[in-house]
Amino acid sequence: MGSVVFKNVVKNFGALNVLRSLDLAVPDHKFLALLGPSGCGKTTALRILAGLDMPTAGKVFIGERDVTRLQPRDRDIAMVFQSYALYPQMTVADNIGYPLWIRGTPEAGRKAKIGEVAAILEIGHLLDRRPRQLSGGQRQRVALARAIVRDPAAFLMDEPLSNLDARLRLTMRGEIKRLCQRLSATTIYVTHDQVEALTMADLVAVMQGGELQQMAPPIEIYDRPANRFVATFVGNPPMNILPAALSEQGVTVATGIVPVDQTRLAACRLAEIVEIGLRPEDCSVAPPGEAGALQGEIYVVEPMGNETLVNVRLDGGNVQVRAGRDFRGVVGESIGVAFDPANACFFNSAGLTAVHRVNNNGRVT
């Protein structure tokens, strides 16, 4: 096992700047999710860690060993690919045993180990088959088995769930999490799915445009996003962002004035905030005309079964509100949007979060 460190890693593909000075340190035994939209450089970072691509500049360390210029095979890693990357001509057993076979593990030891990991992943009955005779979920398990058959310093996973159907993805998500906790191995998990990142990881690193935006535990990423990008990328439906202006009593949002306590208001003034961010679940629908609520009209109503998503058109833009499952609104109706300003965060003109939400519900900020 080992820690993983990126030091000022830069990667250019010709004129294209894919990674701009990435600094990242993953402590030993931690599960890190590299989260970001496509093209943000997360997969490139992983490939550089694996040794499949060379960084233009910077250094990569695995377990305090500088591996920047080492061949992939000398890095003591295991990787799970998005397309599983199984060896089509080999049986499942040979696929799983390949990392051992190539290292010259004797047959008896190899067989025992293959049986062991196959049992963990419940694919013992598939060992004689070939990859093309397997379903997507089974292939995924074989790819995982091949990764865990050795005891590498770090596990690398490149969107391993994105080729599975939605239901299977849910099951495998839980299983991979259990597996990683059981192995207690340093894991770097690349994903564009914020739910995967939040549910599985000990640490989430959000990337965009080749730069690290924030690295923190999932709850902190969610509750205290470092900037506007992280705030809107993480969370579903995404955080509502509305233009905000400072006034004597509080903050003016749309046509209403939001009362904000003095210390936060002072901080807002100091940071010259321009926008307010509100999570949909921190908003609620209110009867039209209610004091303190923002006034607007219903734009879209989306019943989800367990709740209803209401999109409300305000003066400064639309907001998503989570309403109860019994919400019965009609498009075009007037409606109020109520929220506790303590749950709001504020962004300055550079898009950074200047004032975070206040601790509530007993959560630690």
Added chain:
Amino acid sequence: MQRGSQARKYRLQGAGLDLALPYLMLAPGLTIVLGVLVYPLWDGLRASTRAYRYGSPVADVGLQNYLHLWSDAQFLNALWVTVKFVALSVSFEAVLGFALALFCLHEFRGIRLLRTVLIIPMVITPVVVAIVFRLIYASDAGMLTALSKAMGGGEVQILGNPLNAFIGLVALDVWEWTPLMFLILLAGLQSLPHEPFEAARVDGAGAWRVFADLTFPMMRPVLAVAIVLRTIDAFGTFDQVFVLTRGGPGEATRLISIYGYDTAFKFQQTGYAAALFVTIGLVVLALAFSAIRLLRRVDAS
């Protein structure tokens, strides 16, 4: 507006012209195939059971022509030369073509130009290639002799020496047809998924193991198809030999095709030649079928 559909006559599916149309459209093509493919084939089979004199059939001899082949020393020698020629040429072409394809898989400056240049021999008319090679091999004013003399040696005998002539013929075929092998194998290599190769590198395989454990097994079907194609093609090699050596010296380069040509047009033994070519056709067919069956078995296991 009045709806005109009441007055309109519908053509029903599967009746009348609709039924006949497919056959009508097939008819011209079918006629041509019958005329230029099926009839000549049948005529050839019929000719192979007859004896000819001065170009006209004089007697039905049944399978006599076929039986006679196996006691004809010249035929057996031609068959042996052909098998040697095909085996040597196709093996060299496969190995060289695979090596070149693996090399050209890498992306670097000028690779497109290189790939194009490598294909040129294949697109030159075979007779022209043979003429050029005859000029290279010529013992008096040939390129090889010139080269040898420049280095202080004497005349190089290629076409006059049985072994050298045979090697020269194989060299010509390899030069001309390695590009086809290269092209098929490069296309095959390019169509392989690249993730398994990256996975193997991460799993600990070096370049040789990646080739032996992944590239070669994954390429086996493509390689087999390319070899079968080239083998069938090489069995019919005629023009290069005809221009280069006419089968000589002696019988050193007399391939089955040349012997058959001689039999038919020099010795005027039309029936015997027909039997010879039918036999070779069956041999090639059997080869192709067994190769394809072998391929299927490899694929299914």
